[in-house]
Amino acid sequence: MDSLDQMNLLREEGQPFVLATVVRVEKPTSARPGAKAIITQDGKLTGWIGGSCAEPTVLREAAAVLQDGNPRLLRLCPPERMGAGPQEGVTEVKLTCMSGGTLEIYLEPYRPQPQLLVIGHHPVVETLTVLGKALDYTVTVMGLEIDKERFPSADRIIEGLDFSQPKLDGQTYVIVASHGNYDEPALEAVLPSPAPYVALVASKKRAGAVRKYLSDAGLSDQQIARLKYPAGLDIGAAGPQEIALSILAEIVQVRHQGAPAKPEKSLPVETEPQTALDLICGMTVRIDTARFTASYNGEKFYFCSAQCQHRFEKEPEKYLSSKPSVQGEVAKIAHAPDHPSEGVQH
Secondary structure, three states: OOHHHHHHHHHHHOOOEEEEEEEEEEOOOOOOOOOEEEEEOOOOEEEOOOOOOHHHHHHHHHHHHHHHOOOEEEEEEOHHHOOOOOOOOEEEEEOOOOOOOEEEEEEEEEOOOOEEEEEEOOHHHHHHHHHHHHOOOEEEEEEOOOOOOOOOOOOEEEEEOOOOOOOOOOOEEEEEEOOOOOHHHHHHHHOOOOOOEEEEOOOHHHHHHHHHHHHHOOOOHHHHHOEEOOOOOOOOOOHHHHHHHHHHHHHHHHHHHOOOOOOOOOOOOOOOOOEEEOOOOOOEEEOOOOOEEEEEOOEEEEEOOHHHHHHHHHOHHHHHHHOHHHHHHHHHOEOOOOOOOOEEEO
16 A cells, blocks of 8 residues: 555544654665654554664654644754754654654654544534534534534534434544433433543533432443533633633643643643663664564663664663763663653754
8 A cells, every 4th residue: 555545534534643754864774755654543554764763762652643743854963064054843863773764754743634423413513513613623413403504604404412423533523412301311421532632511410410420320430520510711711602712722731732731620631652772872762562572680771773772782881881870860760752762952
């Protein structure tokens, strides 16, 4: 499957990804201008944009691009070439284990259009539909006593409570606003889904009764803790229009921060992948996917490439004694993805 076919397939499936394209090189490099790779949300890279030293950096930067939605130009170069090119709009990363050349790679995010699923038939739903379309969401209205005439801005109307119809994925934001008419069955259906935001338009007292129902219905504490109530940012909103505005503002916040709004009882914080520093070149290496490792004196070390691993295994004492500051970072496992030894963001 070529890059274009894979991109089309990912788009049809609604999967976010990053297209990495080599736009410029300074020899010697193994990649050539026009070389492409696709990086999916799970960190899988398909294609070719350089060797084993370039790949971890591209994967890390691609994850950041998917997070904020902003494309970026990445320059990978040896230490002596840092700052040699134009700096504005460039993320420059020092790599000591490359062949001595420079790679410039453009990272372009592709994120599916977000979906707004509004369940209910009251005035706040009408305003959410209009505002959602103004923000370029695909809007689906679902519930009883609804029709296209009442919600002309909606892309789709689902009459009734058949929860097998709406698509619930990582780009779907759900607001339940039936005002007690069918809050419970709606939440029972949507909370187990991967939707990053599920909110209830209700008072705290009413939400407490709903949470008890959900617990009795067999939903887990973790699933129930995902429920955001009252829906929306606390901006002192009064009336359906302002409440709808506060909800959309909260969804925008969730989208750009990449995490659900904090509910009254928060979920356990999902930790970032653990990383360690390559003792040879100073690069950050993900521990869970590291392919090159070595043990010495009861301690495990991680490397970005076979070359770095081999150099360490050949003379471990040399690198442990000559780089004490790096050794300390390796031993403690670093969590900062943009370690100062890796490069400078411009």
